[in-house]
Amino acid sequence: MRHLPLSQHGPGFHLPVLEWVRGYDKSWVKPDCVAGVTAAAVVLPKAMAYATVSGLPVQIGLYTALVPMVVYALLGTSRPLSVSTTATLAILTATALGQAVPDGGVGNLAIATATLTLLVGVILVLAGLLRLGFVANFISEPVLTGFKGGIAVVIVLDQLPKLFGIHVVKGSFVHNLYAFVTGLPHASAATIAVGAATVAILVLLERLYPKSPAPLIAVACGIAGVYFLGLPRYGIEVVGHIPTGLPSLVMPDVSLLAALWPAAVGIALMSFTESIAAGRAFVQSGEPVPLPNRELVATGLANAAGALLGSMPAGGGTSQTAVNRLVGARSQLAELVTAAVTLGTMLLLAPLIGLMPYATLAGVVIVYSVGLFKPADFRAILAVRRTEFVWALVALAGVVLLGTLRGILIAILVSLVALAYQVSNPPVHVLRRKRGTNVFRPVSAEHPDDEEFPGMLLVRPEGRIFFLNASNVGHKITPLVDEARPRVVALDMRAVFDLEYTALKMLTEAEKKYREAGIALWLVGLSPGVFAVVQNAPLGKALGRERMFLNLEQAVTAWHESQREQPARDASLEMPP
Template sequence: MIIYAFLGSSRVLSVSSTTTIAILTAAELQLVVPDGDPSKLIVATATFTALTGALLLVASGLRLGFVANFISVPVLTGFKAGIGLVIILDQLPKLFGLHITKAGFFRDILAFVEQLPQASVITAIVGLTALFLLSLVEWIRPHSPAPLAVVGGAITASWMLGLSDRGVSIIGEIPRALPTVTMPDLDLIMMLLPGAIGVALMSFTETAAAGRAFAISSDPPIRPNRELFAIGASNLGGAFFGAMPAGGGTSQTAVVRAVGGQTQRASLVTAAVSVATMLVLAPLLGLLPQAALSAIVIVYSLGLIRPSEFRSILQVRRMEFRWALAALVGVLFFGTLQGIVVAIIVSLLGLSSQSANPRIHVIGRARGDRVLRPVSDKDDEENIVDGLLILRPEGRLFFANVQQVADRIRDLVLQRKPKVLLLDLSRVFDIEYSAMQMVIASDRNLADQGVTLWLASLNPDVLDYVRASGFAEKLGTSRMFKRLDDGVRHFQHSIEAPVSSPMKPGPHHS
């Protein structure tokens, strides 16, 4: 926490070992130290954490932070909601004094419902009372020190009423000592490397997602490469004190933001309190009922679930709404990292679909109006220049979308039956070889239908490709125009000029 506080780009992100990272770490260490020897586990943990930190620092040096750019706002919305539901379900059994074996979100729900009749009544009273008080205070006065008051009250009740003797689970004994320096064992590196790669990816993904999820408009932007460096250094530094691999924690950060945390001073305070707890407050904190702690986490995780954001996304873009749902369902079905990966894959598929089906606008203007603009099917036919069909494709034309573009253009030509088809290529920033060949073939097919193809507003790179293909020479100087208006004026002049008069081309590309 201390290292991240000075290096990280998020103002409120709380960096510690998250539930998912802890589970992955435990599984990896069990393979390396199957006998569970504590001294071996400490060394293996230090090595594993140092290796994770080193991998993150290497990724930062390679500028791999761009991976975080694939996490869009709708994906974050679904991710936050999924994480909120997972955290709440994880805490519910503790709220009622139950213990269930983790088997996946939906199976855990069934297990919780099945075991609910066996709940500890006194534990449920403690947990639900804390939950009610926290919710009430948060509703009346948001961002108040209510969690601290609840913790103090729960500890007092636990001590005075002897809740531990009555079957209420408490935090338990916390050793009063600072961690000693532990050196990694280089001989374990190759054994731990595969797992460290997975945990490093998990750490960065959770950090980037949580950092962006809890950022507000007044916060500086999250810088992915700096985050890679910050959490890499945090892991590497923490390794020498026996710390587990760490990343941005969603539940901890939710509490920090909910109680009004604004800067990384919150992390420094947390670290200071942790040191004080180790040295002084450990016996007191050990009396805290698990149910009260669960109530705090549940209340501040509810803020992650915002149905209004889903509605807003749905009102604007159905595709992005599907991305949000994919992130939500992915987290619930597969877990945090896998959920983000699923959402990113869905996002990329959606973007690929958009690239494979680019928009093609019909361009026109009302009679007497000088402004050329995209028109819709609902616009009056006056908006179309008689005998001239102007089409404006958007995006990159390449092998995956060229057939769809050609089919759409053919349909529009058959529908409107123009004399001249003028392609406005101002929104086409690149044209791949397959697309260029399709344009050349389309010119021949259009000529067979009595339609002449013109090109206008070519970007410099596209113009170079057209020239290199030899198509510019075939079109000549009378069918390529520097500006769209030049092409329109040339068409209008050709209509107004007598048939016997030679046609004078307007401004064009040479």
């Protein structure tokens, strides 16, 4: 038996860095270096800003853009994926730390952050080894849209007081909104001006020069304003002292595991979901597609290593990955260059970063968090299906009103309920034939001339038929039969890939009921697996081969032949003996 390489079996047990280093083209060095430096100009300001969202010192953002970035570049399967932290992970981390360390002391926060990040890493690695990469698909796209929209609302409200120079005591969403509104009379005009200038710079650069390092330029303007204009004397708060040098070793606290593990599961899920989505979105032709289970291991080890050096939970960011790719990144070397720039910043520029106004950081967070709320996505969902639009709104409301961690649970539950609803309510179509062809299609007002066959009802159920939906399928078919009063009901089973025992038993009972009522049940287009199930059951003996057909054309032909033979049979019955 031929064995597949480890990379195709699952997470693998070798260094993926050897794969891309062996195939590295020397002509990629320049574009990788340019991309890495440019991406750093986007990653570093945002990472520091997101650290403040989590209630952590800004240097934690730098640590997160260093260690996880390096580890992922060595172990990850996506060439352009840029790994640090994201707005979603930041707000989830803030919620988790707020519950575990309510006093917010710097030392306790550092230990709790290390414990949380290590837990996230361990969960991701275990999920990869257990090949649970498919779990990311448990959150449907509409629900994820609603979840991210809710995150955007929460983050913007969280940052608005910093943008206006207002000090509020944090609480629930409603409490924070009330505190912000009542605190507006005490807002600082100077702080508002700095925040507004930051937002204006970011918005204008993103629209006019989308490839420019807009966050870096905005942060540089804020630092320059503090240095040259003495903004702190107008009441504008700045970041303050940032330690220069490498991060210190931080040991997790085992006693916090019980309090943090539920949040860690949610953060791990969102980290993987965002990472795999960003990695897949920017794959170029000829490049390897990110492998979910190996991505779990790579991001897990990136988080575990970062935890010991003080970083917060990390994952792939869409916007920074987009910059990395659009500027020309060809391999993981670009991420290593970004990490090198981060290291240089930590060693040389920390005092300069200490001059950054909090209003500038708040402006950066707000501008890039607003991008998570995309009305166009909601409109697109509504245009297709109102039900999924409602699910998106439920996920959004769950995050806003009940908190981000409960919001994740609601998002997953809504997705599972949505899946259960769809599975339990499969479509059932009445078919007709397009005239002059052998094409059978569902009855539609757009095709009023399609051919029907009096006395024969063609019905097509779709999907797996099993105990959860068999009754619903029967309830949908019964009124069709009652209305048509056919002599034959032909079930087109081509779209049914599995027939479970409970469903098979119900179908057997339906066949007997129809037979007693003078209606014949025919089965058409059975897959090999479904055919074997039917053959091994009493239904197979009741139907016989003469009432099972390969396709609808055969069934219709058999019906026409039986119709031609029927007058002769009737005449023979009427002849005297």
